[in-house]
Amino acid sequence: MMNETLAIQLDGVEQSRSNFKLGPLHMSIPKGYITAIVGPNGCGKSSTFRLMLDLDKADKGTIELLGCNVNQGMDTELKKRIGYLHDQSSSHENNMIGAAKAEFHRFWYDDWDINRYRELLHILEVEDHLMLGKMSKGMRRKFEFALALAHGPELLLLDEPSSGLDPLAWKTMIEVLHRYMDRGDRTILMTSHIIEEVKRLADYIVFMAQGRVLGMYEKDELFSSWFTLFVSGAELTAKKAAELPGQCGVEHAGATTFRITTNKAAEAEEWCAAEGYQIVSRQALELDEIMSALLQQDRLHSRRN
Numbered sequence: 001m002m003n004e005t006l007a008i009q010l011d012g013v014e015q016s017r018s019n020f021k022l023g024p025l026h027m028s029i030p031k032g033y034i035t036a037i038v039g040p041n042g043c044g045k046s047s048t049f050r051l052m053l054d055l056d057k058a059d060k061g062t063i064e065l066l067g068c069n070v071n072q073g074m075d076t077e078l079k080k081r082i083g084y085l086h087d088q089s090s091s092h093e094n095n096m097i098g099a100a101k102a103e104f105h106r107f108w109y110d111d112w113d114i115n116r117y118r119e120l121l122h123i124l125e126v127e128d129h130l131m132l133g134k135m136s137k138g139m140r141r142k143f144e145f146a147l148a149l150a151h152g153p154e155l156l157l158l159d160e161p162s163s164g165l166d167p168l169a170w171k172t173m174i175e176v177l178h179r180y181m182d183r184g185d186r187t188i189l190m191t192s193h194i195i196e197e198v199k200r201l202a203d204y205i206v207f208m209a210q211g212r213v214l215g216m217y218e219k220d221e222l223f224s225s226w227f228t229l230f231v232s233g234a235e236l237t238a239k240k241a242a243e244l245p246g247q248c249g250v251e252h253a254g255a256t257t258f259r260i261t262t263n264k265a266a267e268a269e270e271w272c273a274a275e276g277y278q279i280v281s282r283q284a285l286e287l288d289e290i291m292s293a294l295l296q297q298d299r300l301h302s303r304r305n
């Protein structure tokens, strides 16, 4: 039975392709928050979305969305509660006029809100009288974004939503998503390669690599835990520096100073104080730096096992 505070639960999900193995994936996405999946190209983010939406089948494991098991297919009532923005537009719709696609959505989704749809097109500056194939990449993205939101879904799955958007459109999209979450009972799961986007939107961050989840973290906690410290002390050696709590890398930075990366900043600071070492400077890690440190740890761990 799915926990009521979760919007999505993946348990031991696996999918094998000739060139790629996804999983086993375990993922618990909380209701009422924005969670971003980040990871290198080809690590399985879009494949995971496709499994969640029953567009592909998993070989193993269970997938639950909004309390419903989707292993045996997704029923239409559940589909109506979800909005999905694909990573790529499908070319077979190129000859369809935008408004015609919107009309199709209007019949399909009971909660389709024409005023909301028109408002979204207006603020995103998109015209829907063009054929989809004649829209620019960014325009089509904005149109599809408006379509995914116009029925006010409980769960929104956005696969690289800002791909192709200009900076102004990007800002508008961020504002739209913040407002969409205002009600407090909606959930977004998104993928993104844009650090600023993840920082502005996400409450939780899931790191993926090579078809696996490396970890899921609360954003503020993540950024307050990962730091590079320049630690100095008369007796400090590389061996001693490696004992710093949460140590993920030590480099000699001249004389008796070491540049140490930690994922337990508070404990590391306490340790330095207790050992009588001085923290000369501290730098918070950026998301991409955290990602590469996690990847490095994962590689070391895989090599050892």
Ligand SMILES: Nc1ncnc2c1ncn2[C@@H]1O[C@H](COP(=O)(O)OP(=O)(O)OP(=O)(O)O)[C@@H](O)[C@H]1O
Binding pocket: 017, 019, 020, 039, 040, 041, 042, 043, 044, 045, 046, 047, 048, 087
């Ligand atoms: N239809 C398919 N048939 C076979 N293999 C596929 C298919 N689609 C994707 N793959 C493979 O599955 C792996 C994961 O791809 P996926 O698109 O899920 O990655 P991603 O994390 O979304 O990447 P990106 O950041 O580039 O969008 C890749 O190795 C890819 O080559």
